[in-house]
Amino acid sequence: MSNEAALHGHSDVAHAHGVDIHHEEHGHHKETFITKYVFSQDHKMIAKQFLITGMIWAILGGLMSVLFRLQLGYPDTHFQILEDLLGSKWAKGGQIQPEFYYALVTMHGTVLVFFVLTGGLSGTFANFLIPLQLGARDMASPFLNMLSYWFFWLASVVMLSSLFIETGPASGGWTSYPPLSALGDASEGSKTGMDLWLISMALFVVSSLLGGLNYISTILNLRTKGMSMTRMPLTIWALLFTAILGVLSFPVLLSGFILLLFDRHAGTSFYLSDIFLASGKALPNEGGSAILYQHLFWFLGHPEVYIIILPAMGLVSEVMSVNARKPIFGYMAMVGSMFAIAILAFLVWAHHMFVTGLNPFLGSVFVLLTLLIAVPSAIKVFNWLTTLWKGNIRFTPGMLFAIGFVSMFISGGLTGIFLGNSTLDIHLHDTMFVIAHFHIVMGVSGILGMFAGIYHWFPKMYGRYLNNTMAYIHFWITLVGAYLIFWPMHYEGLAGMPRRYLDVSGWLSFNQFGGLNRFISTVAMIVFAVQLLFVFNFFYSIFKGRKVITQNPWGATTLEWTAPIRPGHGNWPGEIPEVHRWAYDYAKDGREFIPQTEPLGSNESAH
Amino acid sequence: MAQMAPAGTKWWSGGKSPFNVEYGKLMMWYFLMSDAFTFGAFLISYGSIRFATNGWPDPNEVFKAFPFIHGVNLPLVFVSLMTFILIASSVTMVLAVAAGHNNDQKGVTKYMILTIIGGLMFLGCQAWEWTHLHGEGAWWGRNPFVNADGTVATTNFTNFFFTITGFHGFHVFSGVIINIIMLIKNLRGDFAKRGHYLMIEKAGLYWHFVDLVWVFVFTCFYLL
Numbered sequence: 001m002s003n004e005a006a007l008h009g010h011s012d013v014a015h016a017h018g019v020d021i022h023h024e025e026h027g028h029h030k031e032t033f034i035t036k037y038v039f040s041q042d043h044k045m046i047a048k049q050f051l052i053t054g055m056i057w058a059i060l061g062g063l064m065s066v067l068f069r070l071q072l073g074y075p076d077t078h079f080q081i082l083e084d085l086l087g088s089k090w091a092k093g094g095q096i097q098p099e100f101y102y103a104l105v106t107m108h109g110t111v112l113v114f115f116v117l118t119g120g121l122s123g124t125f126a127n128f129l130i131p132l133q134l135g136a137r138d139m140a141s142p143f144l145n146m147l148s149y150w151f152f153w154l155a156s157v158v159m160l161s162s163l164f165i166e167t168g169p170a171s172g173g174w175t176s177y178p179p180l181s182a183l184g185d186a187s188e189g190s191k192t193g194m195d196l197w198l199i200s201m202a203l204f205v206v207s208s209l210l211g212g213l214n215y216i217s218t219i220l221n222l223r224t225k226g227m228s229m230t231r232m233p234l235t236i237w238a239l240l241f242t243a244i245l246g247v248l249s250f251p252v253l254l255s256g257f258i259l260l261l262f263d264r265h266a267g268t269s270f271y272l273s274d275i276f277l278a279s280g281k282a283l284p285n286e287g288g289s290a291i292l293y294q295h296l297f298w299f300l301g302h303p304e305v306y307i308i309i310l311p312a313m314g315l316v317s318e319v320m321s322v323n324a325r326k327p328i329f330g331y332m333a334m335v336g337s338m339f340a341i342a343i344l345a346f347l348v349w350a351h352h353m354f355v356t357g358l359n360p361f362l363g364s365v366f367v368l369l370t371l372l373i374a375v376p377s378a379i380k381v382f383n384w385l386t387t388l389w390k391g392n393i394r395f396t397p398g399m400l401f402a403i404g405f406v407s408m409f410i411s412g413g414l415t416g417i418f419l420g421n422s423t424l425d426i427h428l429h430d431t432m433f434v435i436a437h438f439h440i441v442m443g444v445s446g447i448l449g450m451f452a453g454i455y456h457w458f459p460k461m462y463g464r465y466l467n468n469t470m471a472y473i474h475f476w477i478t479l480v481g482a483y484l485i486f487w488p489m490h491y492e493g494l495a496g497m498p499r500r501y502l503d504v505s506g507w508l509s510f511n512q513f514g515g516l517n518r519f520i521s522t523v524a525m526i527v528f529a530v531q532l533l534f535v536f537n538f539f540y541s542i543f544k545g546r547k548v549i550t551q552n553p554w555g556a557t558t559l560e561w562t563a564p565i566r567p568g569h570g571n572w573p574g575e576i577p578e579v580h581r582w583a584y585d586y587a588k589d590g591r592e593f594i595p596q597t598e599p600l601g602s603n604e605s606a607h
Numbered sequence: 608m609a610q611m612a613p614a615g616t617k618w619w620s621g622g623k624s625p626f627n628v629e630y631g632k633l634m635m636w637y638f639l640m641s642d643a644f645t646f647g648a649f650l651i652s653y654g655s656i657r658f659a660t661n662g663w664p665d666p667n668e669v670f671k672a673f674p675f676i677h678g679v680n681l682p683l684v685f686v687s688l689m690t691f692i693l694i695a696s697s698v699t700m701v702l703a704v705a706a707g708h709n710n711d712q713k714g715v716t717k718y719m720i721l722t723i724i725g726g727l728m729f730l731g732c733q734a735w736e737w738t739h740l741h742g743e744g745a746w747w748g749r750n751p752f753v754n755a756d757g758t759v760a761t762t763n764f765t766n767f768f769f770t771i772t773g774f775h776g777f778h779v780f781s782g783v784i785i786n787i788i789m790l791i792k793n794l795r796g797d798f799a800k801r802g803h804y805l806m807i808e809k810a811g812l813y814w815h816f817v818d819l820v821w822v823f824v825f826t827c828f829y830l831l
Contacts, residue, residue, distance in 0.1 A: 225622030267748025287761030
């Protein structure tokens, strides 16, 4: 088989696309509702499926945080409506019960980290942008791509169903450390809820693997003619590193979960040893190590935070360059720093375990490697700032969210230096300081990056614009609100206020934060309400938004804007475009932008 | 597929596959890397727990039985036979791939059948060994074997043994299923019609990987 044939190993599909387009032109295509909207193999539709599923999860996960913030802000108040809505088991007398509180924080973490910021973020933008920005008809394997979504859907259904069982969902924290998660008798949430959690996560790993394999092979194999690796937009580089991280780290988590399932149901002692019950009785398990689980978990868990933030970084780089009307500053440095982050991602996991009794010498090695991440991160931040510098900035909603991302990433990154030092971490571990740190640097930054992407590519997805007024309200309240919510938590954490506690008002030292907690909770509810405004804007604009009338509304150089306004399956009706230059020819030779498809002029040198 | 490329071809400039392979093979390689991490995590877990445990049973004492011959002391003989069978099935897989390169449909059929038989024999051996150990009282959470120094052992010897050899056996089982599907497709002439036997190559990659993993599993559980 020739390389040409090898490249088009999916030529059956490519032909099918050609036929589809042909048919559509003649107005009698055979796509049914099922193949177009449900079991679709079109990467653009799969991207939208991931996005909308992720949004549903984001609303649920956000609602959970509103409920437990209500508890933290008003620990003594009885909200009768809670009992009416949630029943007397979970909200007796209008107060959130301890078991339910733990279930809420556990599910909030799981949902936001995996289902929103991994499935929803990578799933959406890897699917949508990789073929469109590389000039491919579709993913390397559209069928596996479809399976990837449906495994995600299955994982979602299982996780959702765990909310409705009698003993409630998993409640041992999103990390599910044993022995709590291994012993069904340990808590309500360690019973069936924990099994469903593990099954759902295993399905999620399968989904992520199928997706990741597809993203990698598409990026390597299906770049259009002229699209060398260094001409790819930074979004694609980011998604490539993300996929590689996922493919190499999720399997380790899967191994850890399999061992945990055996501990739960087969009487093994992988993670269990010397467990004494309150009755004074000892369990027979011997020889295992609970710390082993933490190593397996964090070997995924740390790369996972880069799986979340790298796509956001890629989206922000692209949106920022387009809207500053300037080439991204330091393209190769951006690629190199993402590569460095991807490598370091695998070498720092034990910084989550400084207080497990880790050998202090080993700890200091992990401190060094952790602090090294500051170097590529700072390179990226300075490159974003210098991209903005003297730019001809258009403050579109996408651009605002991109700038907001950089602000958040700096704020949260600085506290990472505190936590990365093992000596400081002994004091700060498991306090609200940690909550503040990772919510700002990963949670809010990730979601702001995602919003930047949604606002920027919505016109390409649906052929309509989102409403700008609602977008600006959404942005300002979200950004300011996020700072108001998470900034004060640093003070609480420095004072030693622990995370995951149902009610800290019983401690004299934390009583002083009662007012602050009420303030945080109030802002959290306002910010949540504004996200609903975004959801309204999103669905309203799909049907009623202002129509896109030009092919390239943002004046961008990349290939997705050379496709029709509403591209069919196969993306380009005719030939696939050929690429002649890198993705960032903005403000060059007196022209505002030069598309990648335009050949180099006779007196022009390649970037 | 190997193919002569003109000198100076710019492999990475787009419009072609940089490694000169179609996407399926690339995906298989990345999948195998991912799977290697799954097994790696298992084996490192096993190693760390074993390292942290005071004593461990002697494999020469545990794995000394042979089917149909009672009361003999043949340490590691049976598992050596299993290993030989699996490696032999890798050889027949190589021959199947080679036959595919020569577009020899009959040769592919012959060697795929032999590979499937090898896989089934390995699974049969494993089933016998598991049954035998179970008969001796070993299972998940139950370990009748004492440490090499005669002290009471933890159950993690059997826990890890059944989990990891089971996970590997599941891979062999999946491989046999994949090989059977490939055989059927070959008999129906799907590959002959297509003009290439790439699918056989991809199944071969998986099969060799499963064999390679066995070498590590074998070393960790039977030799060390």
